[in-house]
Amino acid sequence: MSFERPIREPQPGLAQLDRRSREIFRSIVDSYLTTGEPLGSRNLSRLLSVSLSPASVRNVMADLEGLGLIYAPHASAGRLPTELGLRFFVDAMMEVGDLSxxxxxxxxxxxxxxxxxxxxxxxxxxxxxxxxxxxxxxxxxxxxxHDPAIKHIEFVPLDPDRALVVLVGEDGSVENRILALPRGLPSSALVEAANFLNARMRGRTLGEARSAIEEALTGAQSELDALSTRVVEAGLASWAGPNADQPxxxxxxxxxxxxxxxxxxxxxxxxxxxxxxxxxxxxxxxxxxxxxxxxxxxxxxxxxxxxxxxxxxxxxxxxxxxxxxxxxxxxxxxxxxxxxxxxxxxxxxxxxxxxxxxxxx
Known part of the structure; x- marks a missing residue:
């Protein structure tokens, strides 16, 4: 397993933590990762491998707090690790095992x-x-x-100014876009535009079909009227925009x-x-x-x-x-x-x- 531990300059004092300080700090972190609750000195003293009074634990906790590794969320509360403490634990102390x-x-x-x-x-x-x-x-x-090959495209009128463009991929994916329509567009123009696009897009990805469609539009006057051409051009702009901005x-x-x-x-x-x-x-x-x-x-x-x-x-x-x-x-x-x-x-x-x-x- 490859776990990349970032190379960082050690914080002053962290590299010099003695065994007792590390054990207390690890116990606070382990408790936090398990319960999310602060750990107090009395309970902590019971968890340690060596006998240490709550007062002695509090002295070590004060040193750890001074280093910025732990903090008290409330007065008289136990301690939680800070973000610096978690980073130190992850980078320097965490033992990563294998999956079960x-x-x-x-x-x-x-x-x-x-x-x-x-x-x-x-x-x-x-x-x-x-x-x-x-x-x-x-x-x-x-x-x-992902840019799948296109199986089918359809324009579904929503209201006089908008249509839903349904793009079906050969892999079964479906993408929907809202398209603004020219005023006074007859429903036949949507059918013409869909037929024109289906004839040139089927089996191609959007990227592959785009240049071919743009080239075909220059000589499409015999196939499409002006309104249908505007629908095709608007559709191409709609599909290009989001893909370009969010690849x-x-x-x-x-x-x-x-x-x-x-x-x-x-x-x-x-x-x-x-x-x-x-x-x-x-x-x-x-x-x-x-x-x-x-x-x-x-x-x-x-x-x-x-x-x-x-x-x-x-x-x-x-x-x-x-x-x-x-x-x-x-x-x-x-x-x-x-x-x-x-x-x-x-x-x-x-x-x-x-x-x-x-x-x-």
Whole structure:
């Protein structure tokens, strides 16, 4: 398994933490990742491998707090790890194990089953849903926008000024767009435009058909009247715009999982902000794109990324490759900062490898 630990300059004092300080810090982090609750000195003293009084534990906790690794959410409360503390734990202390046989089998079965007579997007959607189910976070995938060969196109009138364009791919995919219509357009013009496009697009991708259609339009006066030509040209502009602006597609599954383990009202607000983050597809795509640098799993924690600066969330992500060993996408898990990193890192890594192997078959 490849987990890429970023090379960073150690914070002053962190590299010099003694064994007792590290054990206390690890206990606070482990408790937070398991329960989300602060851990107090009295309970912490009972968890340690050596006998240490609550007063001695508090002294060590004060030192850890001074280093910025932990904090007290309320007066007289126990301690929680800060984002710096989580980053230090992930980079320097976390022990990443291997996946269980049951998890490996579940991933293999889900992705392999999805690969049978299904489109690439459907395979990735199922992989995202599977990651969500295993991690109890939101599963995310970003990949290049698929451009299937066209099987059929149809214009459906909605009102005098608009029509629904239905584009059916040979892989079974369906894409709908709203198209503004010229005033006074007769319904026969929509039929003419659909016939014209179907004759030239069937069996081609949009990219392949576009230049041929534009060329044909210059000599189409005998086939199309002026209004029908305007519909075709408007349709081409409509299809070109979103593809040019967003050449990558984002798949998110399992957002509801984020609501399952709320501890308090501030958790509800944090999750609300995270769900808003997931709606900002451009920002999520840009963050996932950063995981394409290098082969290993990348971990992004809290406000060290602009996207999660308000919600205080984390993402574990890894790239996957096609038959030419080219990176064609990234998949991962997004959730609260108390994700079970040690379990999710190998899960994301293995899923990326399985998806990649399916693409190379």
């Amino acid at each position: 046989v049951a998890d490996r089998d579940a991933i293999q079965r889900q992705v392999a089953a999805s690969n049978r007579d299904r489109s690439f997007e459907e395979v990735l959607t199922d992989a995202s849903a599977m990651l969500s189910g295993l991690s109890r976070g939101a599963g995310v995938v970003v990949t290049a926008k 990558r597609q984002l798949i998110v599954r399992g957002q509801a999982n984020l609501l399952d383990d709320l501890k308090a009202l501030d958790d509800l607000e944090r999750i609300r902000l995270l769900l808003e983050d997931l709606e900002g597809k451009k920002e999520v795509i840009e963050l996932l794109g950063r995981a394409e640098i290098g082969d290993g799993v990348r971990i992004f924690i809290g406000s060290e990324n602009k996207l999660f600066s308000l919600s205080g969330s984390s993402m574990v992500a890894a790239p996957f490759r096609d038959e030419e060993r080219k990176i064609v996408g990234v998949l991962g898990v997004i959730g609260p900062t108390r994700l079970n990193y040690a379990r999710i890192v190998p899960m994301v890594d293995y899923t990326a490898k399985v998806v990649g192997s399916m693409l190379r078959r």
